[in-house]
Amino acid sequence: MYNRYGRRDNKYKARIKILVKELTPEVFAQKVEEEWSHLKDGPATLIEEEVQRIEGRFTRPVYARLPPKDTFLEAMLTAEKAFANWHRRNVHPHKVPGYAAVTLSLKRTGSAPGDVSAEQMDAIASLAERYSFGELRVSHEQNLIFADVCAPDLHALWREIRPLGLSTPNIGLLTNIIACPGGDFCSLANAKSIPVAQAIQRRFDDLDYLHDIGELDLNISGCVNSCGHHHIGHIGVLGGDKKGEEFYQISIGGAQGVHASLGTVIGPAFAQDQVPDIVEKLVQVYLEEREGEEERFIDTVRRIGIEPFKDYVYGTNHQTRRRNSGHLAAA
Ligand code: SF4
Structure with missing residues (x-):
């Protein structure tokens, strides 16, 4: 459907999401279904023989016979x-x-x-x-x-x-940030992404604290084209530009995977140097509200909604939040 109806006349609008918005999701889905009804069970249907034929083209590694525990x-x-x-x-x-x-x-x-x-x-x-x-x-x-x-x-x-700098134990944790090239390298960018990611990494460099926070995806895009997948980050950061100044919109509640969801913007945007503080405040709310260490950031957001996070970030809730260990204290 995108191939047939997508906006090839305008590189800024050559995105499937633009087409879905223009047609409405309902009309887009209806057109996909109509096309599918012509294709279903046609010659392009994947059959077991074809899977086996293709599989035969790949060689598998010669695995040794090893005990399950070493x-x-x-x-x-x-x-x-x-x-x-x-x-x-x-x-x-x-x-x-x-x-x-x-x-x-x-x-x-x-x-x-x-x-x-x-x-x-x-x-x-x-x-x-x-x-x-x-x-x-x-x-x-x-x-x-x-x-x-x-x-x-x-x-x-x-x-x-280790000496190559490739052993940071942070997969699935907050500093495993996905960031697009942003304003440092991309001509479409509205704002920089890499310095924002580096500032957040520096703020959360304490590995004990990072492991205590647990699983948290933080994604950053330098413009609405969303190459950094900010909208499916548990915390998403989207760079924008207002009269030549960079600013950053924060969303929470996004997720990839089986239970995928889009993040919700928490409110007005922030200057670049404020972003680590805002992330820290979001984490503080989570650490105080989570029900046990097994509850991930995204689970807490889904359970209590974005309001407690919003209240704390924008100062309508002036209560000081502290982690149990006292590692970080709210401003
Ligand atoms: S999200 Fe925007 S700034 Fe980032 S790489 Fe994509 S087009 Fe460039």
């Missing part, structure tokens, strides 16, 4: 807290016993999210050869993944990626 790995997890932290956040289960998928974090404090140097890439390519069947994947969250690492190698791999 005694050396278990010992290292007990002996080294930093390794255990990294394993908890950056190592993911694998369908083959004895293997794991590993995320190399490109979100070290002070780095541009997703940025990697030529020297790092050379080193990563060589590590992929040794640890993951020569294969490397890129995630939409702007990290790199070794998809097939055997458990006995995990500790050695961790030791090798």
Whole structure:
């Protein structure tokens, strides 16, 4: 439908969301259904034989037969807290016993999210050869993944990626920020994204605090084209421009995945240097309101709504909020 009706005459309007808005979601859905009724069960239908034919073109890694638990790995997890932290956040289960998928974090404090140097890439390519069947994947969250690492190698791999700055144990946490290139590199930008991400990373650089906050997606886009997916961040930051000045609109409650939702803008926008303070205030409300450590930021927003966050950020609720540990105090 986008191919047929999309706005090819105007590059700023060449977006499917613009078309959906112009047609209305109902009319767009109706047109998709009409088209589908012609295609359904036609020659393009995917059948099992075709899946098998395509699968036959791919070779799978030659996995070793490994026990589901590795005694050396278990010992290292007990002996080294930093390794255990990294394993908890950056190592993911694998369908083959004895293997794991590993995320190399490109979100070290002070780095541009997703940025990697030529020297790092050379080193990563060589590590992929040794640890993951020569294969490397890129995630939409702007990290790199070794998809097939055997458990006995995990500790050695961790030791090798540490000096390369690729072992920050922050996958799924607040500093694993998705940020578009923004005003530093993109000619369509209204505002910068990277310095905002770096300022938030610096504010939340304490790993204990970060792990205490738990799972939280924060996404930043430098304009409404939304390449940083701000609208599906648990916290979303959207850069704008008003009379030559950059400002940032904050939304909360967005999510990707099975229970996807769009974030709601909490109110008037902020100057760039205010954004870390606002994020900190949102986190403070969450830490005070959450029902147990298992309740994630997004769950709390869904349970209590955006009003308590809004009240605190815009000062209608002057109560001082403090984390139990007293790590940060509200202004
Ligand atoms: S969202 Fe970011 S990368 Fe995308 S067009 Fe806007 S400024 Fe450029």
